[in-house]
Structure formats: structure tokens, C-alpha cells
Amino acid sequence: MNASSQAGTSLLKNKVYMRVYSAYATATFGDWFDALAIQVLVGYRWHASPLMLALIPVSIALPGILLGSVAGVAADRVNKLKLMRMCDLLTALLTVLVLFAPNMVWLLPLLMLRAAISTLNVPAQQSMTRTMVREDQLLQATSLNGLVNQGSKIAGPLLGGFALSVLTPQWCILINACLRGCSYLLLLTVKKSEVEQVGTEGKGDQEEHVSLRTMWKEGWSFMLRSRLLLNTMLFGIVCSMAIQMIDFQFTSLFRVLAPSNESLLGWLVAASGGGAVFIIMVMNKMNRGTGYGWKLGTSYVLMGLSVGGLGLLQPGTSSISVLLLGFLLGIGNGIFIITFNYCLQKETPPHMTGRVFGIQSTILSGVMIGAPLLGGMLVQAAGPSRIFFNFGIVIALIGVLGILFGRVLWPVQKEKSDSSTEQPGKVKVMET
Numbered sequence: 440m441n442a443s444s445q446a447g448t449s450l451l452k453n454k455v456y457m458r459v460y461s462a463y464a465t466a467t468f469g470d471w472f473d474a475l476a477i478q479v480l481v482g483y484r485w486h487a488s489p490l491m492l493a494l495i496p497v498s499i500a501l502p503g504i505l506l507g508s509v510a511g512v513a514a515d516r517v518n519k520l521k522l523m524r525m526c527d528l529l530t531a532l533l534t535v536l537v538l539f540a541p542n543m544v545w546l547l548p549l550l551m552l553r554a555a556i557s558t559l560n561v562p563a564q565q566s567m568t569r570t571m572v573r574e575d576q577l578l579q580a581t582s583l584n585g586l587v588n589q590g591s592k593i594a595g596p597l598l599g600g601f602a603l604s605v606l607t608p609q610w611c612i613l614i615n616a617c618l619r620g621c622s623y624l625l626l627l628t629v630k631k632s633e634v635e636q637v638g639t640e641g642k643g644d645q646e647e648h649v650s651l652r653t654m655w656k657e658g659w660s661f662m663l664r665s666r667l668l669l670n671t672m673l674f675g676i677v678c679s680m681a682i683q684m685i686d687f688q689f690t691s692l693f694r695v696l697a698p699s700n701e702s703l704l705g706w707l708v709a710a711s712g713g714g715a716v717f718i719i720m721v722m723n724k725m726n727r728g729t730g731y732g733w734k735l736g737t738s739y740v741l742m743g744l745s746v747g748g749l750g751l752l753q754p755g756t757s758s759i760s761v762l763l764l765g766f767l768l769g770i771g772n773g774i775f776i777i778t779f780n781y782c783l784q785k786e787t788p789p790h791m792t793g794r795v796f797g798i799q800s801t802i803l804s805g806v807m808i809g810a811p812l813l814g815g816m817l818v819q820a821a822g823p824s825r826i827f828f829n830f831g832i833v834i835a836l837i838g839v840l841g842i843l844f845g846r847v848l849w850p851v852q853k854e855k856s857d858s859s860t861e862q863p864g865k866v867k868v869m870e871t
Contacts, residue, residue: 450576450583455629459523459571462625463564464587466527469618473534475705476611477550481543482690483701484608489691489823491543493815496687496807498547502555503804511562511658511797519563524626526560531619538612558804562796565784579723581781658794661787668795670848671731671782672802678739678837679806684814685746685823685830692823696754696761706758707765714769715776722777732845734778739838741771747831750824 451457481487481495513522533553540546572580662668689704697703745768752760787795818826841848 450572450579453571456568456571456580458625458629459564459567460583460587462523462527462622463584465618465625466530466622467587469615469622471708472611472618473537473615475708476608476615477537477546478687478690478704479701480608481546482694485542487543488815489688489818490812490815492687492690493811494543494547495550496683496811498551499554500804500807500811502551502558503800504808506555506558509797510559510800511794513559513562519567520626520629522563523560523567524623526556526563527619527623527626529556530560531616531623534612534616534619538609538616558800561800562792562794565780565796566792568784581777581784584780658791658798661791662795662798665786667731667849668783668786671735671779672799674735674841674848675779676802676806678834679803680810681830681833681837682742682746683807683810684817685827686814687811688814688818688823688826691818692749692827695823696752696756698754703758703761707761707768710762710765711769711772714766714771715773716769717766718770718773719777722774730845731778731782731849733842734774736838736841736843736845738771738773738775738778739841740835741767741774741838743771743831743833743835743838745771745831746834747828750826750828750831752824 477495478492482492530553533549533556537546537549537553540549568580568584662672689707693701693704693707745764748764748767749761752764783795783799784792814826814830
């Protein structure tokens with residue numbers, strides 16, 4: 440079945456997309472098992488300091504800075520299906536090695552290598568999604584991707600917390616390795632001929648004669664010329680800096696709030712996932728033509744209120760308070776994920792999608808180098824509660840500014856009448 444014959448069908452009936460999506464869902468679910476296990480292992484079992492906890496996101500982010508843009512070019516140039524298969528297989532092998540890491544000296548380099556593989560996988564997955572679905576299905580596809588990411592925040596921490604109560608964090612890491620292997624096997628069921636029929640490979644062939652350096656420069660040039668995409672990136676960077684300062688310090692906070700209940704962190708993440716899934720399902724039914732400003736701004740206000748509220752909690756606080764604040768955090772996070780990714784997908788031509796998401800990976804990874812280290816030093820010096828409260832206020836204020844200046848930062852775009860006849864390889868011309 441070709442793309443044109445699928446025009447009248449639901450996205451869920453696109454069998455090729457659903458197999459790729461299932462592989463992505465399997466891998467994402469495993470990642471949340473893994474992330475919770477590593478935080479518990481390092482924070483509660485190894486009793487790492489806030490500064491050492493901050494080194495985990497730094498080691499994960501560094502490959503994104505070095506390889507993000509190159510990975511985006513690779514996603515637009517090479518066979519995306521083979522690239523995703525290779526990434527899943529190598530990630531599974533590296534996760535097995537993480538399983539045997541005895542301390543931070545071994546853990547951090549392994550996380551860095553594994554993150555380097557993920558740097559290649561994310562642009563390939565996003566680019567493949569962009570070319571496998573129609574324009575009117577982009578929001579639905581983005582919502583499905585966000586839904587599985589946030590849904591795994593519920594099931595992953597819940598099952599992971601159960602496993603941690605009777606087993607060790609290493610079991611959760613092993614589960615991630617197995618699920619990555621399952622993702623690889625699912626991608627093996629997708630044939631190259633099926634992918635070509637829905638148009639995923641054609642655009643890469645048109646640019647085979649273009650050098651990697653030229654494609655890399657074209658990606659950055661397109662991003663810098665697009666006022667809407669550039670403002671979206673800059674707005675995301677500013678708030679991401681504040682969020683990343685405390686993102687990996689939740690373990691430090693919960694060691695104060697619940698020193699003998701390491702599963703409470705899992706409940707917070709699960710509640711956050713529940714809030715995100717709820718709002719993603721709501722947003723999938725909303726008006727797609729609404730501007731980006733108030734959505735991104737509102738997402739930051741909600742996240743700021745939640746983070747600030749967590750900073751006000753006292754030791755021995757009830758689980759209900761944690762769950763409510765986690766749910767609010769998830770609503771804000773879900774709005775941001777859908778709006779941000781939909782904006783990048785919608786405003787980028789299909790042949791540029793891999794490069795744009797590669798640039799996004801590079802920029803946000805750069806933020807994750809300095810911000811967590813600074814956050815770790817602040818938490819170590821002033822305590823987690825005060826830092827969470829202060830940064831909650833900062834994040835909320837950034838959101839308010841986004842709402843107030845939304846029409847300036849994200850002006851309404853109108854396509855020229857000839858955009859429907861746009862040729863592959865040509866950047867869509869927009870006017871404000």
C-alpha cells in the first residue's frame with residue numbers, strides 16, 4: 440500500500456508505522472526502568488553526593504553535543520531503518536555492561552557510550568516518523584510518540600518500584616537490555632521494500648550526491664533563517680537550563696523527604712507520567728491551529744508551580760501531596776513535549792527533519808553539560824528544598840513571559856499559494 444492509497448485511512452492502520460512505533464514503545468519503556476534503577480542505585484545504595492549525581496546527566500549529554508548535528512545529517516542521508524536496528528542492538532549490549540558497573544568510575548563512561556548511540560537513534564526515529572505519515576497526521580503521530588514516552592513513566596516506575604522492593608536495581612537494568620533486544624527484533628520484521636512504499640527512503644536518495652559537510656551547513660542555515668523554529672529553540676533552551684539544574688536532584692530531595700522510602704521517587708515519576716498521558720490525550724482532540732506561545736508558556740508555569748511546591752514539602756510529608764504535585768508536573772511536561780516536537784515536525788520540510796532534530800539534540804545537550812553541575816553545587820551548598828522552591832519560581836516566570844509575548848515570539852505563519860507544489864529538496868517559503 441502506497442502513501443496515496445493510505446490517504447483515507449487512520450494512522451493506526453499504517454502497519455509499517457505501527458511496527459516501528461511498537462519498537463520505539465518497547466525501547467522507551469525499558470529506558471524508564473533503567474533510569475529509575477540507576478538513580479536509586481547511585482543515590483540510595485552508593486550514597487552519591489549531589490555533585491556526583493549531577494555527573495550522570497553530564498555524561499549522557501556530552502555525546503549529544505559532539506555528535507548531535509552529525510547524527511541528524513546521518514538520519515537524513517543513510518538508511519534510517521538499518522540505523523535504528525544498529526542502535527537498538529548496540530544499546531542492548533552496552534546496557535548489559537552497565538549491569539556489571541561496580542561504581543561511578545565505570546558507570547559514567549558506559550552511560551556516555553550508550554548515550555552516543557541514542558544520539559544517532561533519536562533523529563532517525565523522528566525523521567522516519569515525519570516521512571511515514573501525512574501532514575494532517577503529524578499531531579497524531581507526535582501525540583502517540585509522546586503518549587508512549589509518558590505512559591512508560593507510569594508503568595516503568597510502578598513495575599520498577601515493585602522490582603526494587605524485592606530484587607535489586609540490576610534487575611531493572613537487565614529488563615531494559617531485554618526490551619532493547621525485543622525492539623531490535625521488531626524492527627527486523629520491517630522490510631526495506633515496505634519502508635520504500637511509504638516514502639521513507641526516497642528523499643535520502645535525492646541527496647546522496649551532497650556531502651555531509653554541505654548537509655550539515657544546510658541544516659544550521661535553515662534553522663537560523665526560520666524565525667519561528669529559532670525562537671522555539673531559544674525559548675526551550677532558557678527554561679531547559681533552569682529545569683536541568685534540578686532534574687537529577689530529585690533523588691537528593693527525596694533522600695531528605697523520605698530517607699527510608701526509596702520507592703516514593705518512583706511514585707512521583709509515575710504520577711508525572713499519568714498527568715502527561717492525560718493532557719496528551721486531551722491535546723490530541725484540541726484545535727491544531729492554535730498558536731504555540733500560550734501552550735509552551737502554560738507548560739512552564741505548571742512545571743514551575745509543581746517544582747516550587749515540592750520545595751515546600753517537609754520530611755514525612757504524605758504521599759498524596761507528592762502524587763498531586765507529580766500529576767501537575769506531568770501535565771506541564773506533556774504540554775511542552777507535544778507542542779515543542781509538533782512545532783519542529785510541522786515547520787520543517789521532511790528532508791530536513793533529521794538535521795533539525797539533530798541540532799535540537801546538540802543544543803539541549805549543551806545545556807545539560809553546565810546546568811546539572813551548577814545545580815548540583817547549589818543543592819550541595821544550600822540544600823535541595825530551597826533550590827527547588829527558587830527554581831520553581833524562575834520556571835513559572837519564564838512561562839508567564841512566554842504567554843505574554845507569545846504573538847511576538849511565534850507569529851502566525853501563512854504559506855504562500857505555491858507551497859502545495861513544493862519540490863523535494865526545496866525549503867518551504869513562509870511569510871508572516
